[in-house]
Amino acid sequence: MLRQIALVPLLPLAGAAILLLFGKRLARVSGYLATLLVAGSFVVSLTVLSGLAKLPGDQRLVVRHLFGWMAAGGFNVSVDFRIDPLSVMMILVVTGVGALIHWYAIGYMADDERKGRFFAYLNLFVFSMLLLVLAGNFLVMYAGWELVGLCSYLLIAFYFTRPSAAAAGKKAFLVTRIGDLGMLIGLFAVSHVFHSLDFGTVFGAAAQHPAPHFWATAIPLLLFCGAVGKSAQIPLYVWLPDAMEGPTPVSALIHAATMVTAGVYLVARAHVLFEASHVSGIVVAAIGVATVVFAASMALTEDDIKRVLAYSTISQLGYMFVGVGVGALYAAPEAYEAGMFHLVTHAFFKALLFLAAGSVMHAMHDTTDMKQMGGLLKKLPVTGTVFVIGGLALSGIPPFAGFFSKDAILGQAWVHGDKLLWALGIFGAFLTAFYIGRQIFLTFFGESRVPPEIHPHEAPRSMTIPLIALAGLATLGGFLGLGESSSTLYRWLDPVFTAPQGSFTPAVLKPGLGLSAAAVAVGLVGLILAYTFYLAPGATERRQRITTPLAPLRELLKRKYYVDEIYGAVIVAPALALANAAAAFDTHVIDGAVMGVGKLVGGGAQVLRRIQSGLVRRYVMTMLGGIVLVVAIFLIQVH
């Protein structure tokens, strides 16, 4: 049953193959082809959803074996797809949001002559992401994990003739590789401890016989390294802001809606391993909440329309980690579900914000500086409206999607007694509301600061329709999880996160309405503050009065806490010095030894070749002398 699952990743893969081979010839239809294939994949995913929903709740786990991959002694890996509520939710998000973004990209990339190649990469990315979420064992997942990293690299550096884009692609690839290395070691550890990489085997074994203490802590932390890199958390978040060099649909698809959530998915998928160790839950939640506040604070002073959203993405991913971290800490299904809920709503509203920002850039001839915008709502009514909807969803104003999910995460932190997590999360929510309010007011309201030579115009229909669709999702998406533990999404995910043996079911804890009211109040205060400082009459003077005493703080934020500089000095510079030293050692010592041997032989030959006079009679003489010598020695020995 559910045989059609193989089609889900295969359709985008076919698209990628066709477009990589014939991309130039098919350039004009490439966008339509890629979009149709991803949309087809979405339709197949819907049939998978209905097929899985027909099963009783506790049987909603189907493992489809595709083929054996490698077998070496006792080590067997096969390509299996694990179809359960979690993976189905993920493939729906990936293909659904992915299809809308593909559609949008048709209009956005219309004038690009390399769009065949662009859609090939985009389809390849969707395939890789589907492989990642459908994988039935750690190794196939890791393959998908690295493939999305590759696609991310290719698409960030899509305009590779621009040095900054090429550097950003390289940075993204290298920084995430650091995390991936930890994850790879984690995979070795899993294989060492559980003698298998299959999810079912490993999780079953881990739930029944917990690993020895050291491994129980080491494995989740190592796996979490990969999540930190891929999901851009402290300390490996530095690549994501630079990744905005890629085309905007890429930022929306890869760096907001899907790939960066792979880390959250990993924690949710391997939640049994994370629950085995108290430390890992604390680490996940702590890194998550630290990232929430840290990234949000950097978004406050950013003037680049896409980079604000990039910091916002980092910060929102932090919320998701708070959710799954609290889940791991207290083995609380609702907390995992809150994290996954936020993953879904965030995919909706952040893809919307990015695509709307792309539409603004499209109208502004690729200007990204918000200081040159302002008053764009009149020129771009559709884009502006949907951006405001996305902003309200982000800042957690009901009834937009972000409110429900962020509230659910913070509520889980509160009811489990982590008041500090809750307080930092609320503070992050305040910062979030402020920076997105600032962005909205700077871009769409107030006086126009648009340079006179630019005449902004609304995007074509192919771009606005996906925007409107995403705006609808960002408005209504929250109702998927309304009522939390009794909601559709939570009940759907329950079989994944409730303990399989069913012996321990934690009491369902419900956060009160007061908490939600506090969250909304904080969001409103943030928006109002942004209004008073950026839009209200006299905002400029008020801003100056505030920024003059706070100038050092402002400078610190503007320079991103000097993190790039610190990394440059502490990690990059020593690494470069080491590489240079190694290169020098190679040229001078190793090459020198090799060349020296060659020169020695050559020089010796220069001397010795003079023996070869070319005179036959001298050769004969030498020969005869040699014979006489040999015979003489022989005779002497005989006597």
Next chain:
Amino acid sequence: MRVPGAAYLIVSAILFTTGAVGVLVRRNVLVMFMCIELMLNAVNLSFVTLGRMMHALDGQVAVFFVLVVAAAEVVVGLAIIVAIFRRRASADADQINLLKW
């Protein structure tokens, strides 16, 4: 009259020395070649003599090998000499020094 074996060996030695000196002092390739033949035949003579003195056939068998090798060597050697002579109209060994450094 029975000639003592030592006399044959002395003749052989004289022949060999003549050949060796000839190879060393003459510059004409053809003459050098003939001197080599002389040396080979000197060796053949001592083979036969020693074989007879020891009442064994080994010496005569060895001579056949030498003859065969010498015949082959003459063929190749003369062919080289003819080729060189055609090219350079000279058979002076000292002028054939292409192999030198």
